[in-house]
Ligand code: ADP
C-alpha cells in the first residue's frame with residue numbers, strides 16, 4: 001500500500017512540476033479569469049453577439065509527423081492545424097488547451113517544445129488555458145477556441161451552383177517533402193528545404209479567413225487533400241463541381257522537382273498534389289457577387305488565391321485537364337481507418 005501511495009505521490013508531484021515548469025505562463029488575454037493551475041479554466045466569453053467556435057486535433061508521432069520531427073516543429077504544427085480550422089470558419093483565435101502524452105521525461109525535448117508552443121500561441125494571439133499531461137506514446141491533442149460573428153460563419157454546406165472555387169497558396173509541397181524524406185531521395189537542397197518547411201511549418205490562412213468571412217459563406221481548410229476536402233463541401237452542399245487540375249497552384253520548387261528529376265519528364269503528378277494533403281491552405285467557394293471584393297482583400301493581404309473551377313449541380317466532382325481529358329483519382333485523400 002505504502003509503495004503504491006508513494007508512487008502516486010511522486011507521479012502527481014512530477015506531473016505538477018512539469019506543468020509548472022513548461023506550460024504555465026502569465027495571462028496574456030484579459031478574457032482568461034483563471035488559467036492553468038486550478039481544476040478548470042474560467043473564461044469570459046465575448047460580451048457582444050459573437051459566438052464561440054471550437055475545434056480539436058490530435059497529432060500522433062509516426063502518423064501525423066515523422067518520428068524524428070523536431071519538438072519545436074511539432075509544437076508549431078499542432079497549433080497551426082487548429083488555427084487552420086478556425087481560419088476555415090472565419091473565426092478569430094483565442095484559447096488553447098493541450099493534452100500531451102510523452103514516453104519519458106526529456107528536459108531538452110520539453111523545453112524546446114514548450115518554448116515553441118508559447119511563441120506560436122502568442123503569434124496567433126492565443127493563450128494556453130489548461131490541459132493534461134500523461135505518460136505514453138508521443139501524442140499531442142490541441143483544442144482551440146475562437147470567436148465569430150453569427151453572420152460571418154463560413155460553412156461547408158453553403159456552396160451554390162455558379163460559385164467560383166479558389167485555393168490559397170500552393171498545394172502538394174508538404175506531401176512531396178514527406179515522400180522525399182521517406183524515400184531518402186537526393187534532390188536539390190532548395191527543393192528539399194522548401195518542401196520540409198511546408199510540411200513542418202504550414203501557414204494557417206487565419207488573416208485571410210477573418211478578413212473574407214463577411215463576404216464569403218463557404219470554405220474548408222485542406223488537410224486531407226483538395227479532392228477529399230472539396231468533396232466534403234460538395235456533399236454538405238448537395239452540389240457538384242468541375243475543376244481544372246492544371247490550374248491548381250503549385251510552387252516553383254514542386255514544378256522544378258518534376259522538371260529536373262530523371263524519369264519524371266516534367267509531368268506533375270496532379271493526383272498526388274490534390275489527394276496527399278497536409279497543405280493547410282484554404283479552399284474558398286465564392287459567389288460571383290462578392291468575387292471582386294474577396295480577391296481585392298486577398299491581394300491586400302498578399303495571399304495568392306487561384307481560381308480552380310466552378311460549383312455546378314452535377315452531384316459529383318469532375319476533375320479535368322486543360323486538354324479536356326478527365327483525371328480519375330483512385331483514392332481521394334488520407335483516411336485513418
Ligand atoms: P486535474 O487532475 O484536476 O485534471 P491536472 O493535475 O491534470 O489537474 O492539471 C493541473 C492544472 O494544469 C490544470 O489547470 C490543467 O488544466 C493544467 N495542465 C495540465 N497539463 C497541462 C498541459 N500540458 N498544458 C497546459 N496546462 C496543463
Ligand code: MG
Pocket residue numbers: 131132133
Ligand atoms: Mg488532469
